[in-house]
Amino acid sequence: MDLQNDDVRADLSARGYSRRAIGRVFSLLAAGAAVGPLVAPAAYAQTSAAGAGPRPQPKALIGANECWEGPLEPGARAAAAAISGGNRYTGSERADFVNALASIENVPPAYVMAWPGSSDPLSRIIVTYCSPTRGLVTADPTFELAESVAKYIGAPVKRVPLTADHAHDVKAMLAADPNAGIYYVCTPNNPSATLTGLKDVEWLLANKPAGSIVLLDEAYIHFSDAPAGAYLAAQDKEIIVLRTFSKLFGMAGMRLGATIAKPALMMKTMRYDGGMVSYALPTPSVVCGTASLLAGDLIRQRRAEMLKVRADTLAFLDKRGLAYVPPQANFFMVDWKKPAAEVRKAMAAEGVDIGRSWPIWPTRSRITIGSAAEMDAFKRAVVTLNL
Ligand SMILES: Cc1ncc(COP(=O)(O)O)c(C=O)c1O
Numbered sequence: 001m002d003l004q005n006d007d008v009r010a011d012l013s014a015r016g017y018s019r020r021a022i023g024r025v026f027s028l029l030a031a032g033a034a035v036g037p038l039v040a041p042a043a044y045a046q047t048s049a050a051g052a053g054p055r056p057q058p059k060a061l062i063g064a065n066e067c068w069e070g071p072l073e074p075g076a077r078a079a080a081a082a083i084s085g086g087n088r089y090t091g092s093e094r095a096d097f098v099n100a101l102a103s104i105e106n107v108p109p110a111y112v113m114a115w116p117g118s119s120d121p122l123s124r125i126i127v128t129y130c131s132p133t134r135g136l137v138t139a140d141p142t143f144e145l146a147e148s149v150a151k152y153i154g155a156p157v158k159r160v161p162l163t164a165d166h167a168h169d170v171k172a173m174l175a176a177d178p179n180a181g182i183y184y185v186c187t188p189n190n191p192s193a194t195l196t197g198l199k200d201v202e203w204l205l206a207n208k209p210a211g212s213i214v215l216l217d218e219a220y221i222h223f224s225d226a227p228a229g230a231y232l233a234a235q236d237k238e239i240i241v242l243r244t245f246s247k248l249f250g251m252a253g254m255r256l257g258a259t260i261a262k263p264a265l266m267m268k269t270m271r272y273d274g275g276m277v278s279y280a281l282p283t284p285s286v287v288c289g290t291a292s293l294l295a296g297d298l299i300r301q302r303r304a305e306m307l308k309v310r311a312d313t314l315a316f317l318d319k320r321g322l323a324y325v326p327p328q329a330n331f332f333m334v335d336w337k338k339p340a341a342e343v344r345k346a347m348a349a350e351g352v353d354i355g356r357s358w359p360i361w362p363t364r365s366r367i368t369i370g371s372a373a374e375m376d377a378f379k380r381a382v383v384t385l386n387l
Pocket of ligand 1: 246
């Protein structure tokens with residue numbers, strides 16, 4: 001794609017950016033990955049709660065919502081086989097991936113773009129559709145990357161509390177900023193692990209202002225039995241669906257994700273770099289994703305394994321009288337009724353790396369469902385610490 005920088009500068013200027021801010025956007029996108037300079041990694045939970053210094057060898061890594069094991073077996077085999085061809089750029093493998101996802105989601109292949117995870121498209125979508133005059137409306141609590149990027153580019157942000165049953169309050173979201181650029185809906189929501197019904201998403205699409213989009217983040221959809229929102233993209237609604245292979249597919253370190261949307265919506269996000277990142281993907285990751293998508297039985301098996309371990313863990317919490325938000329994903333928020341940051345530190349000293357809390361819920365920690373052995377270590381630590 002032709003890099004029409006002057007057009008882009010003019011567009012940003014018309015949208016209320018100062019020259020300085022435009023310069024920052026350009027240098028950010030030239031760097032290739034919006035997340036790096038924007039967000040301190042510690043904010044996104046990949047660090048040890050034990051503090052600085054070498055990471056101890058924890059007994060349980062249940063803090064970052066990763067899968068407890070690596071890629072599904074056919075994916076791992078395909079990736080291993082692709083390594084010897086690693087001298088070549090990714091070729092038809094990318095189209096195979098796009099076709100596989102498009103046929104599973106019942107959308108035209110042109111509606112699917114591949115990415116190294118979902119953080120890159122999430123960031124570029126915010127940079128494209130938000131601006132100082134078109135804000136972001138997000139939930140509280142939710143995954144904060146959208147908010148961090150919006151703040152960095154000077155877009156106003158409105159956080160709207162979840163409803164009593166922990167769904168996104170779509171009517172309150174629209175009322176909070178009737179002229180926003182993006183309404184961000186994460187379902188199942190990180191960190192509450194709760195669902196927002198697609199009827200609510202449809203309502204938002206029907207009532208949102210012209211020129212805005214709904215960004216539907218389905219990072220954890222494979223762990224729930226909720227229907228997916230791709231059909232809304234197939235109907236050419238102004239929605240971009242985000243998918244990642246970092247969760248059920250066990251590929252967080254391999255980096256693969258996808259967007260599903262009518263092509264014009266994503267083209268707009270690629271004016272700066274021609275979407276280069278979508279094409280220059282690691283071939284082992286791409287073939288791993290394709291083989292994994294086609295392994296329906298193994299996907300269901302992995303999900304069932306998570307549900308079994310989750311039920312056992314929640315039964316343990318029930319017995320101890322520890323409250324939690326009923327989850328629809330591979331994690332849950334437990335309420336310790338005391339500062340969660342202290343509990344996280346104490347758990348880390350027991351070799352159990354749990355997740356963080358959110359400012360709106362300072363006494364709750366996010367716990368990822370790990371392997372049965374990891375969750376046994378979690379349960380032992382809860383007993384030892386008398387929580
Ligand atoms: C809701 C949500 N969206 C997006 C991401 C980004 O993940 P990745 O870049 O690994 O796809 C995460 C990661 O935890 C997440 O929880």
